[in-house]
Every structure is written in structure tokens, then in C-alpha cells.
Amino acid sequence: MDDRSRYLWLKLLTILGPTVFVAGGELFRTIYLRHHFSPPVVSAIAVGTTLVGAVVFSWYVFRAIEHIEQERRSYKEALLSLQERERIAREMHDGIAQNLAVLKLEMYKLREGLKRFDQAALMRTSDEIESLINQTYLEVRQTLYDLRASQRLHEGFWPTVERQLAEFERISGVATRFEPLRPPRELWNELASIQILRIIQEALANVRRHAQARQVTLACRLEGHTVRFVVADDGQGFQVDNQGSLGSDHYGLQVMRERAEAIGGHLDVESVPRKGTTVTLTFPVSQRSAENG
Ligand SMILES: Nc1ncnc2c1ncn2[C@@H]1O[C@H](COP(=O)(O)OP(=O)(O)OP(=O)(O)O)[C@@H](O)[C@H]1O
Ligand SMILES: [Mg+2]
Structure with a gap:
């Protein structure tokens, strides 16, 4: 059953359950109990079953709601971890794969420069290559650091955050x-610590x-x-x-x-x-x- 059908079932149960229970009890009292037991016993049975019925009913409804909430939370967590994987893939694509593609092009320019012994062009291209390699290196380092940081949370939340900032400062220069x-x-x-750290x-x-x-x-x-x-x-x-x-x-x-x-x-x-x-x-x-x- 999906969440919608479960909620519908709970709604119906909450609306109809008590009504059917009370009406059924009343019918049973009129048709059967009244003819077989004295009025005080009939009242005691009515109060007892109403109490037990109310407890069982509330317990069932609350358990069902907790169950739905629990499933929703697990689903949300699974979704966040999937999104995280997607982000890593995208980060590798944007930051690393794209830089490597540009590096390939720069290497071509470098070879052309070498063929022509064009020293100025060679210097320019090698500077570009160095900067790209630097950028890619920093991207990889930061991505790997970010991924490992949440595993170090057991060493303490604040120390992890502090190290994250120090590493960020080292890598970015900010x-x-x-x-x-x-x-x-x-x-x-x-x-929540993991979510806060990721944010x-x-x-x-x-x-x-x-x-x-x-x-x-x-x-x-x-x-x-x-x-x-x-x-x-x-x-x-x-x-x-x-x-x-x-x-x-x-x-x-x-x-x-x-x-x-x-x-x-x-x-x-x-x-x-x-x-x-x-x-x-x-x-x-x-x-x-x-x-x-
Ligand atoms: N601190 C910031 N300073 C300046 N611009 C920012 C800042 N944070 C976000 N932006 C702008 O908001 C945009 C959206 O940010 P968002 O993090 O959603 O996407 P992104 O960084 O471009 O890509 P990614 O999905 O990899 O995070 C960025 O592209 C940028 O233009
Ligand atoms: Mg972003």
C-alpha cells in the first residue's frame, strides 16, 4: 500500500471506526446482553469494551502514523544519498572530466607550438596547462575531503567543522x-550533524x-x-x-x-x-x- 492509500484507509477507519463500534455495541446490548445479564453487569461490559476498544483503536492509529512517518524518513534519506551520488558524478563531470578535455586540447596546442618553435605560444600554453592541472587537483582534493569528513564525525562535530574550514582555507585561499x-x-x-555538515x-x-x-x-x-x-x-x-x-x-x-x-x-x-x-x-x-x- 502506498502512503496515499494508507492515509485514506486511516481516514476511513478514524471516521467510521468509532461510529460502527458504538452502533454495533448498542445493537448487541439491545438484542443480546439486556436479556441475559442484569443492568449493572450490562453497564460494566459496555464501559469495559468501550475503554479497551478506544485504547486498541488509538494504539493502532498512532502506530500506523508512526510507520508511515518512519517510511517517509527512510525514503527521504535514501533520496538524499542518491542525490549525493548524482552530485559527485556531476562534480567529476564538471570539475574533472571537463578540465581533462581542455587539457587534451592544450596538449595539442603545445605540440603545434613545439613544431613551430614558437616560444611565446609555448609559454602561454604551458601556463594554461599548469593552471588547469592545479584547478583539477584542488577539485579532486576538496571533493575527496568533503566525502571523508562525514565519516570523521564520530571524532566530534565541532572539531570536524573546524577541520573542514581549515582545509577549505588551504585549498581555496579564502x-x-x-x-x-x-x-x-x-x-x-x-x-542532523551529517546534514548540517553537508550544507x-x-x-x-x-x-x-x-x-x-x-x-x-x-x-x-x-x-x-x-x-x-x-x-x-x-x-x-x-x-x-x-x-x-x-x-x-x-x-x-x-x-x-x-x-x-x-x-x-x-x-x-x-x-x-x-x-x-x-x-x-x-x-x-x-x-x-x-x-x-
Ligand atoms: N556564495 C555565492 N557567491 C556568489 N554566487 C553564488 C554563491 N552561491 C551561489 N551563487 C550563485 O547561485 C548559483 C546557483 O548555485 P547552486 O549551488 O544552486 O548551483 P551551482 O553551484 O552553479 O552548481 P552545483 O549544482 O554544482 O552546486 C550559482 O551558479 C552562482 O551563480
Ligand atoms: Mg553549488
Whole structure:
């Protein structure tokens, strides 16, 4: 049964179940019980069966709802991991395969330059080749680092985030600032940690690829029962309104939004051309854990 049919079945059961139960009980009382038992016993049987019926009914309905929610969550997780694979494939295609294709072309130019002993052209081409090799190397290093980072989460969330920023700074050359306020990790579960880390990674990847920023700041705050992660850069910014017109080749922000929703939160992107971009992830934490924290 799919989710829709399950919900329909639950709806019918919730609407008709109690009515049929009460009407059936009343009928049974009139036709049978009243003629075989004394009125106090009939009342006791009626109260007892109503109580048991109500408990069994509520237990069944809640279990069914939990089951549907559980399946939905597993489906969402599987979908996110599939999307992740797609992204890796795309990253390899855009960052690595395309660079290799251009490198092939550059090698052709290099050979032509050699044939003509054209020293200026040779210097130009070899500079281009060096820059492409550098870019590809950095892409591969960052992609591999990002993939491994979530496996290191058991060493601690904040140390992992700190290392991620340090590695980003080394690879991209963009200075990083990590605001020292760190709410306790126990406020959210481990699955949320992975989602948060992936959101930070994608926000940083966007800074590296698009922002031309000098600095990026990561801050995290606990405000009441809400946790807020902010990644802000001082780069060239972009028109957030134009997102819809970018076409189907830009999944990063979309996947970040889905990840935020998967932990019950949401993502806001604010950007001012020539001033920078701020990506904010907000999600609720339970009252108890916020108070303990
Ligand atoms: N920090 C940023 N600074 C400047 N422009 C940005 C920034 N983040 C996003 N953008 C712009 O928003 C666009 C969409 O970003 P998004 O992450 O969705 O796609 P993408 O980075 O182009 O591709 P990918 O699917 O590989 O992430 C980018 O192409 C870029 O123009
Ligand atoms: Mg992106």
C-alpha cells in the first residue's frame, strides 16, 4: 500500500471506526446482553469494551502514523544519498572530466607550438596547462575531503567543522573565520550533524566557485529553541531572484534546502551584488535538549 492509500484507509477507519463500534455495541446490548445479564453487569461490559476498544483503536492509529512517518524518513534519506551520488558524478563531470578535455586540447596546442618553435605560444600554453592541472587537483582534493569528513564525525562535530574550514582555507585561499560560540552538539542528533555538515560544505563550495570572496565566516547560535548556522562571505554576490532562470544544472542550493527541510528546518539565502552572500540554516531543537544545553 502506498502512503496515499494508507492515509485514506486511516481516514476511513478514524471516521467510521468509532461510529460502527458504538452502533454495533448498542445493537448487541439491545438484542443480546439486556436479556441475559442484569443492568449493572450490562453497564460494566459496555464501559469495559468501550475503554479497551478506544485504547486498541488509538494504539493502532498512532502506530500506523508512526510507520508511515518512519517510511517517509527512510525514503527521504535514501533520496538524499542518491542525490549525493548524482552530485559527485556531476562534480567529476564538471570539475574533472571537463578540465581533462581542455587539457587534451592544450596538449595539442603545445605540440603545434613545439613544431613551430614558437616560444611565446609555448609559454602561454604551458601556463594554461599548469593552471588547469592545479584547478583539477584542488577539485579532486576538496571533493575527496568533503566525502571523508562525514565519516570523521564520530571524532566530534565541532572539531570536524573546524577541520573542514581549515582545509577549505588551504585549498581555496579564502580566509575563514569561525565564531567561537558553539552550542552543544547534543542539541541535535547524528543524522542532523551529517546534514548540517553537508550544507556547510555546499555553501563553502559555492563560495570557492562563485563568490571571489576574501573572507568567509561561519557562526552558530542557539536562540531559544532554534539553532542557527550562518555562512557569510564578502564576495561578489548574485541575484537570488534569478535562481529560477538558472536552468536545471544548478542543484546545490536546492539540495541544501531539501537537507534543511529533512531536519525540520529551513534555509535562507540573502545576497547583495558586490557585497556578499549569507546562507542561513535554521532548525528547531526540542525544549528539553535546549534547556539541558
Ligand atoms: N556564495 C555565492 N557567491 C556568489 N554566487 C553564488 C554563491 N552561491 C551561489 N551563487 C550563485 O547561485 C548559483 C546557483 O548555485 P547552486 O549551488 O544552486 O548551483 P551551482 O553551484 O552553479 O552548481 P552545483 O549544482 O554544482 O552546486 C550559482 O551558479 C552562482 O551563480
Ligand atoms: Mg553549488
